[in-house]
Amino acid sequence: MEVTLLGTGAPTGLPRPDCPCAVCAAARGSAARAATALLVDGALLLDLTPGAALAAARAGHSLVGVRQVLLTHPHNGPAMELPAGLPTAGRVPDGQELTLISGHRVRAVAMDTPGTGYEVASPDGERLLYLPPGGAVAGTREHESLPYDLVVADVVGRPDGLALLRATGAVGPTTDVVAVHIDHEVPPGAELERRLAAAGARAVPDGTTLYTGEYHAVPDVPRRTLVTGGARSGKSLEAERRLESFPDVVYVATSGTRADDPEWASRVAAHRDRRPGSWRTIETCDLVPLLAEDGPPLLIDCLALWLTDAMDRVGAWDDEVWETTGREALHRRTAELVATLRTTRRTVVAVTNEVGSGVVPATASGRRFRDELGRLNAAFATECEHLLLVVSGQALPLRG
DSSP: OEEEEEEOBOTTOBSOTTOOSHHHHHOOGGGOBOBOEEEETTTEEESOOTTHHHHHHHTTOOSTTOOEEEOOSOOOSSOOOOOTTOOOOBOOOTTOEEEOTTSOEEEEEEBSSSSEEEEEEOTTOOEEEEOOTTOOBSOSGGGOSSOOSEEEEOTTTOHHHHHHHHHTTSSOTTOEEEEOSBOTTSOTTHHHHHHHHHTTOBOOOTTOEEETTOOOOOOOOOSEEEEEEOTTSSHHHHHHHTTTTSSSOEEEETTOOOTTOHHHHHHHHHHHHHSOTTOEEEEOSOHHHHHHSOOSOEEEEOHHHHHHHHHHHHTTTSHHHIIIIIHHHHHHHHHHHHHHHHHOOSOEEEEEEOOOTTOOOSSHHHHHHHHHHHHHHHHHHHTOSEEEEEETTEEEEEEO
8 A cells, every 4th residue: 555645744734833932943944744635545544634636746746646635633623625636525424334446445433532543454455544633543452553654743743543443453673663743842843753763653644655564674663762861851751751662660669659749649640630541550669570570661759759768768868777787779770770770571651860960969979879879870771772862852862
């Protein structure tokens, strides 16, 4: 199946008209995107956008052979002009199927927002799923199936929709996931590529032609990632973003509970509220057994609190205990954690606090904690394929 993306942007395009934001300002030249529309095997046009005929011509195609035009989402604004020779655009009722004269079968897929998704099967049996902007498949029962060959969807705006497709088996390891309906939430270029790569997806320029089943170089989702940064830098949010397109994530909170601290409870609640509802939370500092067993991805937040607990357990805050037994006992604990990380089969994203930056703690125990956290961070990072430093909410790749 040959799929040409006449546009890959949000319904208003990128940059948005008259938008003064930094992302729109940077979306110029090859980073600019017209509203998303797909031309399938020259016979089916999914979504009618301004300038469709010209966009097709620029991509080396013609709309002369189009036998069906289908819309996926309500169009706001003035009526769109239908290029000469194209059939009238319409939508298929949810759950119904039509067969084109070209032999393609199209089934309308119900969405959880206003709009319609389309499953397209070629005469050779290749399967494409195309979803509208801001939409995810409603329900799961009828969509549990073999993986699609190609999924074209709003990955940036609805990562939970991709997680649902993975959970039902509709997206598998060989599915080509291409992000469209790209708006101004994420800066174009390297940041967009990095964000999508973490979700096992990619973006392509307007006019790109895709062939289902064709090999393409998409970075594998890293198995181990360490996210570091200063206080309130956005490192926890960045870690959560790296797993938001995957189902059944286990969130490991090393902080425990503080019933007598309302401010801490408010922070914990804010973290919990922004996580997907399908994630499960475990409050523990016993990380080794979790890393040693098979299971869904782990998000560990954070290593600094794990180290605080480990130092409590070995009496490391007491100078005499530290010099006699504490130092050796703590190093055994950290070595065991790092060794288990090295051999784990699970996908792991861990958060830690960056230390140092010139501030010297006033107490011996404070300096001890700073030194040990620096050593733990360095050892943990050595075993991770990806290492990110978050500064002012911006993730800077240090490795991977």
